[in-house]
Amino acid sequence: MTGGRENLGQVKNPEGMDETLLSKAERRDTAVHVQGLRKHYGEVHAVKEVDLTIKAGEVVALLGPNGAGKSTMVDMIVGLTTPDSGIVRVFGLPPRQAVLEGVIGAMLQEGALLDDATVIEMVGMVASLHKNPLPVREALRKAGIEELARRRSTKLSTGQKQRVRFAVALVADPDLLLLDEPTAGMDVRRRHEFWHSMQEFTASGRTVMFATHYLEEAEEFADRVVFLRDGRIVADGSVAQVRSLAAGRTLRATISGVSEPAMRALPSVVNVEIRQDKVAVLSSDSDTTLRALLSRFPHARDVEVVGVGLDEAFLALTSRTRTSEGELS
Numbered sequence: 143m144t145g146g147r148e149n150l151g152q153v154k155n156p157e158g159m160d161e162t163l164l165s166k167a168e169r170r171d172t173a174v175h176v177q178g179l180r181k182h183y184g185e186v187h188a189v190k191e192v193d194l195t196i197k198a199g200e201v202v203a204l205l206g207p208n209g210a211g212k213s214t215m216v217d218m219i220v221g222l223t224t225p226d227s228g229i230v231r232v233f234g235l236p237p238r239q240a241v242l243e244g245v246i247g248a249m250l251q252e253g254a255l256l257d258d259a260t261v262i263e264m265v266g267m268v269a270s271l272h273k274n275p276l277p278v279r280e281a282l283r284k285a286g287i288e289e290l291a292r293r294r295s296t297k298l299s300t301g302q303k304q305r306v307r308f309a310v311a312l313v314a315d316p317d318l319l320l321l322d323e324p325t326a327g328m329d330v331r332r333r334h335e336f337w338h339s340m341q342e343f344t345a346s347g348r349t350v351m352f353a354t355h356y357l358e359e360a361e362e363f364a365d366r367v368v369f370l371r372d373g374r375i376v377a378d379g380s381v382a383q384v385r386s387l388a389a390g391r392t393l394r395a396t397i398s399g400v401s402e403p404a405m406r407a408l409p410s411v412v413n414v415e416i417r418q419d420k421v422a423v424l425s426s427d428s429d430t431t432l433r434a435l436l437s438r439f440p441h442a443r444d445v446e447v448v449g450v451g452l453d454e455a456f457l458a459l460t461s462r463t464r465t466s467e468g469e470l471s
């Protein structure tokens with residue numbers, strides 16, 4: 143750590159948890175700091191004890207199946223949902239303060255638009271709430287909706303509404319953009335335009351965290367992928383790690399009397415599924431795994447090796463338990 147640290151001690155934050163104060167330099171370099179975050183709704187534990195740090199300038203995709211807790215996480219980072227316990231800091235600030243200071247721009251799934259206002263009026267209203275907003279026309283241009291400026295929100299398509307929400311998020315000229323399924327409802331061309339605008343934003347070194355169901359988007363636009371399942375981070379790695387996993391192969395075979403630990407013990411095995419005597423093994427190096435499998439189980443029958451799609455890699459990842467470091471192996 144560099145100099146300038148103001149306080150190295152542990153303090154009690156308002157939620158009653160210990161928190162290490164960040165130095166000025168760390169506050170500048172750490173876009174999101176989440177520690178021991180939990181949220182439940184009745185019986186449902188939407189987010190369970192999540193720790194996450196995002197450095198300034200990172201583009202992070204939050205992936206996970208329906209109900210994994212992605213929106214709850216995003217809502218807590220934006221300050222719309224209060225955690226049961228845990229800490230959230232955005233560039234060292236509590237979420238609501240970060241929003242008020244224009245540090246966070248958010249584009250949420252259910253972000254309401256005013257029926258009677260035009261697009262330019264809505265974005266203008268939000269701009270007037272911030273200290274140093276972008277000129278409204280510039281926010282519209284960046285979101286690719288200049289031509290919709292005089293349109294009322296009742297006359298917008300789903301994809302157009304998403305882009306208006308994007309302009310609302312951009313107009314604060316934030317350091318961190320939080321996006322919850324930003325391209326939902328957009329066709330392929332609009333999706334590309336959207337991500338093009340986003341790249342313009344990230345090129346200036348700003349931080350983005352987006353929740354998505356689309357692996358291709360995560361692969362193409364994120365530096366880092368965080369997988370959530372059942373309210374926990376089950377994997378956290380660079381896009382290169384995910385790519386190498388997706389470049390793996392599945393070996394299928396029929397092996398009588400097979401056990402999961404025996405299959406997991408084979409080299410380069412990432413995931414194992416067994417149904418009766420049918421085995422499917424996800425491998426990051428299928429040649430090595432195949433040689434070991436045939437040597438260990440010479441009676442294996444119907445052996446085949448097939449490519450793994452991103453979807454399969456994703457399912458394998460989200461069905462695994464987290465390693466001690468939380469990294470992809």
Ligand SMILES: Nc1ncnc2c1ncn2[C@@H]1O[C@H](COP(=O)(O)OP(=O)(O)OP(=O)(O)O)[C@@H](O)[C@H]1O
Nearest residue numbers: 183186187188206207208209210211212213214215
């Ligand atoms: N306001 C709420 N009241 C009750 N339960 C909720 C509420 N919000 C979320 N949940 C529950 O918490 C869990 C996590 O939901 P969340 O919306 O965070 O997941 P998600 O990963 O964003 O899902 P999706 O991809 O479907 O949007 C789910 O079981 C959901 O039903």
